[in-house]
Amino acid sequence: MKTSSIRALPTLAAAVLTVGMASASTSEGVSVTQRQQIDALFAQYADTARPGCAVGVMRKGHVAVAKGYGLADVERAVPITSASVFDIGSTSKQFAAAAVILLEQDGKLSLSDDVREYVPELPDYGRVITIDHLLRHTSGLRDYTALLSLSGLEVEQVGTDEQALAVIARQRALNFPTGTRYEYSNSGFFLLAVIVERVSGQPLGQFARERIFQPLGMKSAQFRDKHAEVIPGRALGYAVDAEAPQGTVRFRNALSNWEQTGDGALHLSIEDLAKWDENFYQPRVGGQPLIDRLTQRGQLDNGEKIAYARGLFVDEYRGVPRVHHAGNWVGYNAMLARFPEQHTSVAVLCNFEGAEASELSEKVADIVLADVLKGADAGGAQKASPGKKAAVKPVPLQRLLGSYFDANTETILEVIEQQGALILKIGAMPLPLVATGPASFEVQGFPVKADFSLTGKQAANELKLRIGDDDAMAATRFTAATPSAEALQSYVGTFYSPELDVTWPLVIDQGKLAVRDEHRKFETKIQPLAPAMQDAFSGEAGLLRFARDASGKVTGFELSASRMRGIRFELRSMNR
Template sequence: MKFSLSRTLPMFVALALSSAGPASASSDGLSSAQRQQIDALFAQYADPARPGCAVGVVRNGQVAHAKGYGLADVERGVPITPATVFDIGSTSKQFAATSVILLELDGKLSLSDDVRKYVPELPDYGKPITIDHLLRHTSGLRDYTALLSLSGLEVEAVTTDEQALAIIARQRQLNFPTGSRYEYSNSGFFLLSVIVERVSGKPLGEFARERIFQPLGMNTAQFRDKHAEVIAGRALGYAVDGEAPEGTVRFKNALSNWEQTGDGALHLSIEDLFKWDENFYQPRVGGSALIEKLTHQGALDNGEKITYARGLFVDEYRGVPRVHHAGNWVGYNAMLARFPAQHTSVAILCNFGGAEASELSEKVADVVLADVLKSSASAEKVSGGKKASGKPVPHSQLVGSYFVSTTETILSVVEQKGALVLNIGAMPLPLNATGPTSFEVQGFPVKIDFSVKAKQPAQELQLRIGSDDSMTATRFAAAAPSAEQLQGYTGTFYSPELDVTWPLVIDQGKLAVRDEHRKFETKVQPLEPAMKDAFSGEAGLIRFTRDAMGKVTGFDLSALRMRGIRFELRQPD
């Protein structure tokens, strides 16, 4: 998951840019007032000098609202329209899931098959990982996107299927026993693309084009599996340039050259996304069997239900059943949310990393489905974003260090210039209060709720990132190792699972990782003391191990969607 932020001016041009719509568009089903409310929600993006979003609402199979706000190409001044093509990130996962299910309906595989039947490169972890485990995010596999990043590859680098498969195959442990937990992992859906190609003899992009896109008339839809491929009508991705002078907003390109598919990489327009959406009501591709399999909620081995189906989340929004999936990759942000009982869907496709499409889709739903949604504080967002009532808790009760044991993640809450900031690794996230003890991050899918009693410091907080399950973090007192103790952690450490070597050094009085992966450049990443023999930093949480004599032998690295990656201390020659 990646993130960002922004805004600016000229109204008459903004109105011109936002008025474009598909030839088949119909205003039936939305009042003039509702359309104006939606326009108001996207006013900050209706700027002729910045990236923005394509927004669509479809009701009963008819397009009720379709507009572009902002620019698809900032350098050339190309406006966004409903025909603009976007990278939809993880919203692509439902198409990988569909491809695998179509192969099962063809009788060429079973969702209960052991993945190693098709991908023998994977280690034997003791218990079979099935195709359905991949589809449900219950495999326990570490996330390959994070693994490639830790191995030194930036999103701008060119990475291939072979690299992704190799790094997944090198992992000797799982994050958790297969089937025991739900934890979102891109590795599973990338492996689905490998299975599709090995079973059908065609890359996922070609298979999906023949079996899904062409039958539904989705003419803009294509998986980008070659980084240099030219895609007609594509919106370029952007992020805020952090080097812009204070008080100004400047944008920079935010594009990836990774070539993997299955977990993402599908490019299409709002218009074509709606053709796919209607297949859930009138299934021309896959029939009712496909739809039932895609939307059937999963369960863990212990019978506990999860909200993830197969490539889709199935839950409720303000009391109304919802089927949805968001996507967030570098400079793109997407969301397709379907409300089956109302035959209504909301699609948001943005080419700006800081545009939170998930939250925007809910605000649009608040407008479009106001007559059926249950009353909620979220409804206030549409009419001004009032905060929950109650006396704010002093910041002094909330600041401190917190630990999420399930994901081995360190969180730090600090006060800066009178405001609270959440630090996850090296990422500072300013917190905006939504209640006395609840906060969210503007432009980021992050929500926090502190557990506070009387005038005592908060001992716990609940953290939710995007559609992931809520995580409990417990307060702890950070260790304070001496200069001599810090020296005992230095040395050169090697991970066979990542095939990288990390020198740990003392830099400006702190333990730090000396990152030497970049050509002609060395970066030093400081580590902050956490618990005893544990430090947190940009890469995640490092826990040192010792031998019987008390000497450091190595460390285990854990980060979001990865646990226990082993590094061994290399003895000097």
């Protein structure tokens, strides 16, 4: 799950906070010039009053760079070092995958086993979901993190395994038939943690500690499966405080109390990651069979290859093979990228929302692998310097404004103009677009890229949007419906979802249809809904498509949102 964030503004340069791990010769490591270029890249985070990042460069069995920039604890002014422990979010998935493969090597399960052999709570969806479907994100299961959020559970509240398993088990449909598509879902990897515990008799954290962390000497690595657990050396998570006085930058705590593992929750340091990374070259845990299983790309039922292997993406970066996985959870952002042919890896761990760990890792790779990457600047200095992109003049903004709909994900995208700037709205989240080409844009502080399709001088007819490592959305322009005030009244009522076990009152507020959110104690929140297609509205929760009976009366709606589609809400009463 990815949370909203506001990009931290650059702060005044300060002394770089560094701690080295191990030295390496220039021929096997990183030159003095390259180190300086890396320092320049992270200079905006090297501040004695803000959170930041740790970076590691591993080359040919040596740790060539291990440095910290910024603070692990802003309140106590504790600097980030190579030993600082970060929540690495979804970068954890490769460890859950490794645990399952080790159990397969033990003869205790097979990746082709039906998941319901181990998790009988799951409904029978008419097709077998195997353990390998979970590992590949091809199961079709809706994402439990989004389901829990819709059910009213905030990340600051305690979220347990029991809650996650219960909400997954309540789902009566899949996003797509198992094996026919790749679509990232945290549910699969959470279920892998459940399977590890039921097969081995140990929680994933204990199993990983005994079978992976201790054998490799990963002294700080641990899964945080108890929200109150104390983790020595932890870098706390932060976000920019949007309520800070104008012209100032202030941070607030951004931490989660959810206890689920498998899909995330692993805490470790650059030093720990270096030891795990070298296991891919000199496999002490699991042997070469483990590495081969982890890095074998998946395949759909129709034979199409996908970039996801097992807990890892396998692709190319600037013409060079790469194995990687990013992670983003509340106040943390992480990336571990491995370039196996060069025996080189880059790890970036950050402790604030809006950090660009994936982009930063690529820029570090541009520096240390400039001699082999296509299109990389051999000098590296200009490429590495932040905030120096050449000005790009986009096409007239009026050609890009409008509503776009992606049928595969049931997602509405709105492109609007505010004070001369182009804004992309996904639900209620406004994302400022920065031009990278005449009709190409990115969102600073988010791994979001947007490309508009133009013909002649007409308005754009399609918007292709890529978020992180997810497949690109192809959203087609449409003209939103304009229901009358009388027509809006037909949607007013109380609706119940058996799959989420929540009741949503829909009301008219200031002339607009809205969800009256009553999940919070002593607080009611009104979430306005914007008309989309006929009998469809979009809002913070996602896209609502209403159903009617033969007489034309509304009987309910289906909700589709991030990584989940077709959640049924039934009309309980009309409130008029």
